[in-house]
Amino acid sequence: MRLIPKEIESLWTLFTAPTIWALHFLTCYITAAIHCAKADTAASLGTTSLVLGMVTVAALAGIALSAYLAWRQWGFGSGDPPHDEPTRRDRLLFQGFATLLLSGLSFVAVLFVAVPLVFIEACQP
Amino acid sequence: MFRVGISAEGADPCRRGNAGHIASGDLKGARAIFRRIFPILLVPLTGCSGVQSALAPAGEEAAGIYQLLLVMVVGGVLVWLAVVGLLLHAARRRKVPWTEEQAGRLILFGGVAFPVAVLLALLAYAVWLMPVIRPWFTQQAPQPEMIEVTGEQFWWRIRYPAVDGMPAFETANELRLPVGERVAFSLEAADVIHSFWIPVLGGKMDMIPGRTNTSSLLPTKTGVFRAPCAEFCGTSHALMAFSVIVMEPADYLAWRRAQAAGNGTRGSEGERLFAFHGCAGCHGIRGMTQAASLGPDLTFFGQRQTVGAGTLANTVENVTRFIRNPDAVKPGAKMPAFDMLPAADIAAIADYLVGLK
Numbered sequence: 001m002r003l004i005p006k007e008i009e010s011l012w013t014l015f016t017a018p019t020i021w022a023l024h025f026l027t028c029y030i031t032a033a034i035h036c037a038k039a040d041t042a043a044s045l046g047t048t049s050l051v052l053g054m055v056t057v058a059a060l061a062g063i064a065l066s067a068y069l070a071w072r073q074w075g076f077g078s079g080d081p082p083h084d085e086p087t088r089r090d091r092l093l094f095q096g097f098a099t100l101l102l103s104g105l106s107f108v109a110v111l112f113v114a115v116p117l118v119f120i121e122a123c124q125p
Numbered sequence: 126m127f128r129v130g131i132s133a134e135g136a137d138p139c140r141r142g143n144a145g146h147i148a149s150g151d152l153k154g155a156r157a158i159f160r161r162i163f164p165i166l167l168v169p170l171t172g173c174s175g176v177q178s179a180l181a182p183a184g185e186e187a188a189g190i191y192q193l194l195l196v197m198v199v200g201g202v203l204v205w206l207a208v209v210g211l212l213l214h215a216a217r218r219r220k221v222p223w224t225e226e227q228a229g230r231l232i233l234f235g236g237v238a239f240p241v242a243v244l245l246a247l248l249a250y251a252v253w254l255m256p257v258i259r260p261w262f263t264q265q266a267p268q269p270e271m272i273e274v275t276g277e278q279f280w281w282r283i284r285y286p287a288v289d290g291m292p293a294f295e296t297a298n299e300l301r302l303p304v305g306e307r308v309a310f311s312l313e314a315a316d317v318i319h320s321f322w323i324p325v326l327g328g329k330m331d332m333i334p335g336r337t338n339t340s341s342l343l344p345t346k347t348g349v350f351r352a353p354c355a356e357f358c359g360t361s362h363a364l365m366a367f368s369v370i371v372m373e374p375a376d377y378l379a380w381r382r383a384q385a386a387g388n389g390t391r392g393s394e395g396e397r398l399f400a401f402h403g404c405a406g407c408h409g410i411r412g413m414t415q416a417a418s419l420g421p422d423l424t425f426f427g428q429r430q431t432v433g434a435g436t437l438a439n440t441v442e443n444v445t446r447f448i449r450n451p452d453a454v455k456p457g458a459k460m461p462a463f464d465m466l467p468a469a470d471i472a473a474i475a476d477y478l479v480g481l482k
Contacts, residue, residue, distance in 0.1 A: 112244070115249050118249075120252065
């Protein structure tokens with residue numbers, strides 16, 4: 001059994017990281033909204049914060065994995081961009097590099113989305 | 126203020142400049158134009174202080190907002206200086222091209238790492254400051270007193286709750302608060318959306334019909350301040366404001382006691398006419414008439430800063446003007462004109478109202 005997925009050439013892997021970012025965003029905001037709507041006003045976010053913190057760690061791990069796979073697809077940085085030759089290899093490298101950049105963006109975005117988890121302790125009535 | 130600034134500092138040099146010196150050189154022309162524009166540049170500075178400025182905070186929440194503004198502006202200026210510095214570096218006379226590796230490193234650190242770190246720091250700072258700017262007062266014990274404020278076209282109905290044996294009472298267009306004590310507001314609107322904003326004390330909170338919003342403030346300095354309606358609500362939106370007077374707690378308690386007790390009767394001609402001409406059908410004056418509450422309560426009207434919710438100074442002349450034709454002073458005001466009353470009667474009523482101290 002493989003620990004790391006086999007290298008594949010598909011456009012779909014490009015969206016892995018942004019998709020994790022979107023799911024993380026929705027999970028955080030919807031969970032907090034439901035928690036605050038159902039709880040009393042000014043209820044503490046304690047457990048919810050903890051759960052969402054774990055979701056955040058999982059999301060970051062997923063994005064890091066996606067970044068590693070993209071790095072591998074990019075040949076571990078062996079060649080420099082722009083990879084614009086009309087060849088199969090350049091297409092593969094270009095896609096790998098684009099995926100790596102998107103993973104970086106998504107990683108930062110997930111961190112930014114998680115900032116309120118650290119500082120906001122209770123629901124606002 | 127705009128016109129004064131121009132004429133005092135700008136007009137004379139401009140005229141001299143125009144008379145003959147512009148043609149003598151570009152530099153002098155530019156200087157003349159600068160002299161003309163300079164006073165205008167100074168005008169925004171008048172917003173840095175005064176009774177309605179978020180830049181002169183007198184409350185904990187406003188101080189938090191001011192601090193946030195300073196940090197964001199300083200952060201922005203530093204980033205801007207760095208970018209301009211890079212620009213000058215790129216445009217320098219003796220160009221030595223960077224190697225591709227150096228350029229790549231600049232893009233990685235200056236274009237990725239630096240913005241991410243700065244944005245994360247500013248975001249974390251702003252989110253960390255949020256509870257200061259919008260306190261979670263419902264968690265506090267004891268609960269702060271809840272003053273009810275209702276926005277109506279184009280004035281403010283203010284209800285103080287009963288406390289310490291003093292009954293609840295209603296007043297209008299003037300809010301008094303004790304210094305150093307947290308107060309909470311229950312905000313409603315009677316007709317359209319208004320917004321409650323005391324710039325020197327804290328941030329805005331909308332007043333929405335059919336909904337009760339809450340907000341809380343902690344005044345830290347005594348003084349008289351102005352609070353405008355911050356959401357367009359009709360023709361007289363710009364004339365809808367209230368005064369805020371932050372007082373020492375002892376004075377505040379005395380004021381509340383007097384307000385709750387009411388004016389009592391004065392036995393004056395103006396008082397008789399106030400009831401006779403039907404003013405009392407809409408306006409309440411505690412201790413004098415049945416509590417009508419269609420229009421603003423007028424108990425101790427003479428103590429208020431303004432006439433017509435922040436529109437005019439509180440003088441007999443202005444009250445007379447307002448009674449004669451409110452719509453001329455405040456377009457769209459719901460109060461009908463009373464210009465059919467004898468001038469002497471209006472004057473007597475105005476005299477009576479301004480005398481309610």
